[in-house]
Amino acid sequence: MSTDEDRVRLARQLGRLPVRELVDVLRRVLPQHAEDGNGMRTTLVLATATVYEQEPAGIDVTLVAWPDRDHYDDGPGPEQGLWEDGRCARCDVEVSSNAKRAYCPVCNTRCTLT
């Protein structure tokens, strides 16, 4: 159990991290909240939402793929925004990442992003 002050302090710490380090922390936490049952599996993921204001207006939601730490010397991958895009070949979701080599947050399949 944590106090409200604990959570505020943790949120401040996370808010100071560059995006690739925040992703590296959340990849260790979000999958722990998966639920299985009735032939379904539900898991928490990180996603981006891009809002297009010009016609045709719309929102693209993309799941954040976890960088392949082994490929990036056991680190969080390139220091850049979530600029790499691709699709998971197994579950066909759109993914983005700071890394060109990453894993789908839903099925853990390796994805190649460009």
Ligand SMILES: [Zn+2]
């Ligand atoms: Zn997948």
